Amino acid sequence: MKVIIAGGGTGGHLFPGVALASSILARNPSAKIIFIGTERGLEAKVIPKLGYELRFISARGFVGKSITEKSKSLMKLLQSIGECRSIIKSFPPDIVYGVGGYASLPMVFTASLSKIPTVILEQNTVPGLANKILGKFVDAIAITYPETIDYFPKEKVYLTGTPIRKEILLGSRERAIELFGLEEGRMTVLIFGGSLGARKINKSITEGLSYLIPLKDRIQIIHQTGEADYSWVAREYQNFAFKATVLPFIYEMAEAFAVADLVICRAGASTVAEITALGKASILIPYPFAAYNHQEINARRLLSRGACEMIVDRELNGEVISQKIIKILSSPEIKREMEFASLAFGKANAAERIIEIGESLIRRKS
Incomplete structure (x- = not known):
């Protein structure tokens, strides 16, 4: 089986695609998978290190750009469609998956016109521009939140959840204690703001x-700061x-x-999917400049269920933030209820469900 996974740009789009690829190979070790992205996207750094083939197209972002930049983006889109024809x-491929982002649009659109089975993944409550357009052309749409169905043709939509990396489910608490130099008997708070860190979170903590x-004698903290803030944050803890x-x-x-008893982080789709699949209590701080404010919408979905x-x-x-930390960690009942609600929200088998949908489309075409 030959599979194309198109999209990326950010981790929120890319990592569900990586999780999907891993699950495809676990299910079908002989499958051949290539990723389609751009030289500017996160995929340019991540995908080669993971051992997958990555092919670049010329697509550029459109949302939030000036009129001049939008005109250039449209020209690059037309160029990318030609590049995608050559790749196909x-x-x-037997099937093309689009994981969101501007790099997914030309490949999934071209595959659809070529009558190749197509599936797009929408990890957020409110779809991005690329998926809003592609929803009209693709064969199936895998969504994470029920509210998202209103943005797409209902007959194409499947409520699957967001694929997560399987290794996230296999972490060892015992190894974590040794790895991070922790103590048994203390509650552990995990703090991170994305791969580059988040200064606003670092400062507030x-x-x-x-x-x-x-709580000082009862808690211990693992804090990912990003390179820029590492020294001064470490000094403050000292x-x-x-x-x-x-x-x-x-x-x-x-x-x-x-090992985390409480997670403090942004509210990107992949992060939320991982937290809920593991049933973790969390304090979510949505990134305020996310497209369509999707991080706040993601977080409010969990908040409405008592999951964060x-x-x-x-x-x-x-x-x-300290008041919320004290509230959760000082009350085992509050923490336990949040964990139950989080786990009920999570979907650890999302990738398998999406693969099954894709296989069904391939069989239907055959």
Whole structure:
């Protein structure tokens, strides 16, 4: 079986595609998979390191650009469609999956016109521009939230959840304690703001340390800061004598999740999918500049089910976040109810469901 996975740009689009590819190979080891992306996207750094073939197209972003840049984007889109035709000719796929982002649009559109089975994944409540357009052409649409069905032709929509990396489900708490230099018997708070960190989160946490002193002997912290903030954040923990493992980047995220009693992070689709698949209590701080404000919408979905606490970025400060940490970690009942609600929200088998939909489309074509 030959598979094309198109899209990326950001981790929220790319990592569900990576999770899907991993599940395809686990199910069908002889499958051949290539990714389609751009030289500017995150996929240019990530995909080659994972051992998958990556082919570039000329697509550019459209949303939020000036009129001049939008005109250039449209020209690049036409160029990309020609490039996608060439890719399909050299690597005729049995199915094409689009994982979102502007790189997915020309490939999925071209495949649809070529009568190749197509599936798009929509990880957020409100679809991005590419998926709104592609919804009219593709054979199936895999969504994460029930509300998303209103944006697409209902007969094409399947409520599957967002694919997550299987290794996230296999993290070892015991290995985490050794790896991060933690102590048994303490509650662990995991804090991260994306691969580059998030200064607003870093500042609010360090400002909140004075409020967290009543918990100091009961908690320990794993904090991913990003390279730019690493030194001063580590120094603040030392100044307040908190037990904390501060890292520019966490490579062993499965272990970090496994040991976490509380997760504090942004509300990107992939992160939310991983947190809920694991049933973790969380404080979500949506990135305020996300397209269509989708992170806040994602977080409010969990909040409405009691699966998280949420702080909007403009209201984030040390006192506010420390109060929420104390509220959750001082009440086993609140924490337990949040974990149950989170787990009920999660869908650990999303990738398998999406693959089954794709296989059904391939059989139908045959």
